[in-house]
Amino acid sequence: MITKPDKSKEITTSINLLNERLHFEGSVNGNDPISIDYIPPLGENLGYTSLELLLLSLSSCLGSSALIFLRRMNKTITGFEIISSGIRKEEHPTGFKTITLQLVVKSHDVTSEDLDKVIKLSEETYCPVWSMIKGNVDIKVEYTID
């Protein structure tokens, strides 16, 4: 009998090197593999970089948390997008100095007060990825409501 992992408790992923540079295939059971690589000259731009995956992780975490709360407030969301930009440090380790997350929300009843509230809840309590980089990276959230 194969027991399915309980992702609310434990998460497992794997990466496997594909070439003689830095091209990896990343995967999790049941999902399409992700092509991961680094920029030249060390890599060959054949996939997502580690820092891009970090931004996707953070933005999907914030997006999910915000959406859950907006819907609990009975708001109608007809479109939701997050554009994330990270500025890297100039010295090693060249992680992000600052990350800016730009939310583009389409809704007829969401107000800026609603967004301020759900962003605060996400930052303080409900976005696990945010909590893991907190204190190490300066994170700014902006939004527009269409």
Added chain:
Amino acid sequence: MITKPDKSKEITTSINLLNERLHFEGSVNGNDPISIDYIPPLGENLGYTSLELLLLSLSSCLGSSALIFLRRMNKTITGFEIISSGIRKEEHPTGFKTITLQLVVKSHDVTSEDLDKVIKLSEETYCPVWSMIKGNVDIKVEYTID
């Protein structure tokens, strides 16, 4: 004229909501989109979770840094894999309490001293993703050499 972004300085990604739950499409110019979702009942398991993307980010970062240094030491790597497991906290924010990265290295000339050295270099200086979660998550690295 379109100027290509310089990823050594700034990284940009976007996610776009695809359904009325938490299914996103994540993307970066030029790469295949990544399907991102959360587990039921909030999501529908249609893609990678934010925490899976975080593990892929960290493991590819460590893997790249380790490979770069091993090759500078003129070591021959014939296979390289990292399995990552993260144990989540029980209370919100349910980020990782601990992450274990298991390196599986195929090589006839890499020693455990080599790996200890490159892992230490990565942790202390060369893995940007590690530097961004440092202090917030307990990270353990194990390895086997085949």
